Amino acid sequence: MDWAEEVLRKLREEGLYRRRRLRDGLLDFCSNDYLGLRDHPEVVEASLRVLKEEGLGSGASQLVSGYTRHHKELEEKLAEFKGTPACVLFGSGYLANLGTIPVLAGEGDLILSDELNHASLIDGCRMSKAERFVFKHRDYEEVREFLTKNRKKYRRVLIVTDTVFSMEGDLADLRELYKLSEEFDCLLYLDDAHGTGTIGEGRGALREFGLPWRENVVLMGTLSKALGSYGAFVCAEKRLVDLIVNRARTLIFTTSLPPSLCAGALKAVEILEKNPDLVKELRRRSKDIHRRLSDLPAEVPFHGTPIIPLIVGEEERALDISSRLYEEGILLQAIRYPAVPKGRARLRFTVSLRYKEEEIDLLLEKLDRCFKEV
Numbered sequence: 001m002d003w004a005e006e007v008l009r010k011l012r013e014e015g016l017y018r019r020r021r022l023r024d025g026l027l028d029f030c031s032n033d034y035l036g037l038r039d040h041p042e043v044v045e046a047s048l049r050v051l052k053e054e055g056l057g058s059g060a061s062q063l064v065s066g067y068t069r070h071h072k073e074l075e076e077k078l079a080e081f082k083g084t085p086a087c088v089l090f091g092s093g094y095l096a097n098l099g100t101i102p103v104l105a106g107e108g109d110l111i112l113s114d115e116l117n118h119a120s121l122i123d124g125c126r127m128s129k130a131e132r133f134v135f136k137h138r139d140y141e142e143v144r145e146f147l148t149k150n151r152k153k154y155r156r157v158l159i160v161t162d163t164v165f166s167m168e169g170d171l172a173d174l175r176e177l178y179k180l181s182e183e184f185d186c187l188l189y190l191d192d193a194h195g196t197g198t199i200g201e202g203r204g205a206l207r208e209f210g211l212p213w214r215e216n217v218v219l220m221g222t223l224s225k226a227l228g229s230y231g232a233f234v235c236a237e238k239r240l241v242d243l244i245v246n247r248a249r250t251l252i253f254t255t256s257l258p259p260s261l262c263a264g265a266l267k268a269v270e271i272l273e274k275n276p277d278l279v280k281e282l283r284r285r286s287k288d289i290h291r292r293l294s295d296l297p298a299e300v301p302f303h304g305t306p307i308i309p310l311i312v313g314e315e316e317r318a319l320d321i322s323s324r325l326y327e328e329g330i331l332l333q334a335i336r337y338p339a340v341p342k343g344r345a346r347l348r349f350t351v352s353l354r355y356k357e358e359e360i361d362l363l364l365e366k367l368d369r370c371f372k373e374v
Helices: 002-013 043-053 069-082 093-104 119-127 140-153 176-184 237-247 261-274 276-291 315-328 355-374
Strands: 088-090 108-116 130-137 157-162 187-191 219-222 232-236 307-313 345-350
Touching: 002 219, 002 345, 043 261, 069 088, 069 187, 069 232, 069 261, 088 093, 088 237, 093 119, 093 157, 093 187, 093 219, 093 232, 093 237, 108 119, 108 140, 119 157, 119 187, 130 140, 140 157, 157 176, 176 187, 187 355, 232 237, 261 276, 276 355, 307 315, 315 345
Parallel strands: 108 130, 108 157, 157 187, 187 219
Antiparallel strands: 088 232, 219 232, 307 345
């Protein structure tokens, strides 16, 4: 195992070594539980009820015996919630992207992908046999120029993007992408993982931009962030969903979500539907916290979402600040290459409705001291 130790040594030297940290007993400021629903009493109660009825696991894949009424009810609710004809569940957002993208594009096709897309999107594109063109972040003029020159060479074209970029907090311009997909006859794959529950009255990016769903649009979302559960879903035209069920290997060859998680996620969607002001409050708090974080000696961009990066630049510096905070009982992880470009290391702060005012005060006090020390 000397080769493994050599690789680990290089990672340590470059400030890229990673280790898991227990969050027990810490103040967690980097969770994706934006609305604080993971321990909402109604969500927990719904999950426990089904856990007692159905047991811990689902027992098999969806195509064997792992598809229950709880899965079906959640899929129907999510399709309605997103304004699409149909929906299919996956075990995680990573599995959804890895399984669905190769179904939509293959040999003889083209995929255009934003350079800051999530790793699961990048890997999904790589798994496809389609040719790939990676465009500069949100540079849709580059997309237009490439398609103008090359569209006729390909059978199908798939444009792939996050809606809310998980490390930047900014949004894709869906109006421009809608125009491009219509003009050049493209499928549009939108990863709405961080948009679901945080923008567009909680319904995501299409609602935020005032756009209707169209049959060339495929929406992916997760249950594990603002909805407080675990798993993911893909919403699309009914025939596409049927095709995904028949062809997505990460759905066919893996055990389905436990029914209790489906029940909890369903309750979370219902709570969000009844309480759209939760999203307004999340945005209000995000603006207020960003204003206070802006006094730190770091680049602190804000795009109206609950993802607020504190960009410090050097990998070692981000790691040092994060480690000092951890010793003070605060969990705020350092995000480094390859999750972000080299030299753009950051502390990824996320806003949640679960934070108390005194906890934010404590965080700012500790951050200020750690930045000065480092």
